[in-house]
Amino acid sequence: LAKTTQPISMDSYEGQEVNITCSHNNIATNDYITWYQQFPSQGPRFIIQGYKTKVTNEVASLFIPADRKSSTLSLPRVSLSDTAVYYCLVGGPNTGNQFYFGTGTSLTVIP
Amino acid sequence: EAGVTQFPSHSVIEKGQTVTLRCDPISGHDNLYWYRRVMGKEIKFLLHFVKESKQDESGMPNNRFLAERTGGTYSTLKVQPAELEDSGVYFCASRGGLYEKLFFGSGTQLSVL
16 A cells, blocks of 8 residues: 655645645555545545646646656645645555545645 | 535434445446545545445454445445444545546544544
């Protein structure tokens, strides 16, 4: 089971770019990396997923170096509504899909 | 499309009572998961269904917890008898294929008094 390590909390001002890095040293060959966002009283919500290099969608970018032992979620120009907990999950069919949530990163966006 | 639905959203019961949580996954999703967060701790995996079969139940804490998914549609998670340490938020998630993203429900907040 691939464990992940993230900063417990981060603060950012509105309009800034936020980068959250996740370490996953024991990632397996068939594992992929997924980031989720969670607001209070809600379930986690999918943000982005990738296997290697860079992935971009309408809300975020995901950077994965060649060794895949870490990944960085990049949120461009954050707003107050981006205040949430962000989880990095690593897993795949060969690791039983037991995603390890870890502590997540609590992001607070400041006006 | 409808999301993952969990019922009830909140449940308050006394120690020793029985509670049944229900999860309706997104239609067509064969893979259904239960997770929970107990007070102050991390979200942890409980079990994984593929259709009506339990693929992995290694996260179930003890035999007071029973999960079912009859017919491969909705799932129930029964706690009997409930203990104080069972209090927390129980999340259900579903997805189609194993490389597809997980869709989570809003969770059931269980309080055992």
